[in-house]
Amino acid sequence: MLDWLVQNTWILWLVLVLGLAAVETLTLDLFFLMLATGALAGLVGALAGASFFIQVVLFCVVSLLMVLLVRPVALRHLKSGSAEQLSNIDRLIGEQALALEPVTGVTGTVKIGGDTWTARTSDGSSLPAGSRATVSRIDGATAVVVGTQQAESGPIIPS
Structure with a gap:
């Protein structure tokens, strides 16, 4: 079982992408979406045949860049709506x-x-x-x- 899991790490990354995306739908904070994007990078690395270490590095680097660079811009864009877009x-x-x-x-x-x-x-x-x-x-x-x-x-x- 462990050998199969090591050979098919893409399944772990796919489960992580889907799980983080599901959590994002509950929180709506854009944080878990950034982590899901990092997990997607790990999935691409796994499908490309990279070692598990490289997959984890891809996950960490892409997630960190998304959280530090993309999330603040996205939040600012979402909150800059006009008065007509205000709700509740x-x-x-x-x-x-x-x-x-x-x-x-x-x-x-x-x-x-x-x-x-x-x-x-x-x-x-x-x-x-x-x-x-x-x-x-x-x-x-x-x-x-x-x-x-x-x-x-x-x-x-x-x-």
């Missing part, structure tokens, strides 16, 4: 919110873009129901807001 929580920052009930430094409820969120003020101040606020950040499932206007006149009718 990033899109809410800077949006206007309407206080549905008084918002304090501890608790409250606001409406942001048609959705109701638990909220608190960033400086511990209090916002009355009906006042406008701006979302400064999202902390877990709580919108942290800063007041922008006094309470509106008339009743609040949430839609």
Whole structure:
């Protein structure tokens, strides 16, 4: 069995490539993708008939170069999107919110873009129901807001 494995190291590299690619799909950090590329270099070395030592050196060198040179550029490119490309929580920052009930430094409820969120003020101040606020950040499932206007006149009718 060991002799067969030594003669067919390409299978080990193929399993490593697929395993690292699978882990990358869970983490989405581009780190394991760089290691999978290094394992692919080891696979190519194995298919070319290189010794196991050369295969390991190929894996290490290609992985190191990918992590140090390609990954930072790729991450910078992915994070340099415009406001239209923002998604989920990033899109809410800077949006206007309407206080549905008084918002304090501890608790409250606001409406942001048609959705109701638990909220608190960033400086511990209090916002009355009906006042406008701006979302400064999202902390877990709580919108942290800063007041922008006094309470509106008339009743609040949430839609």
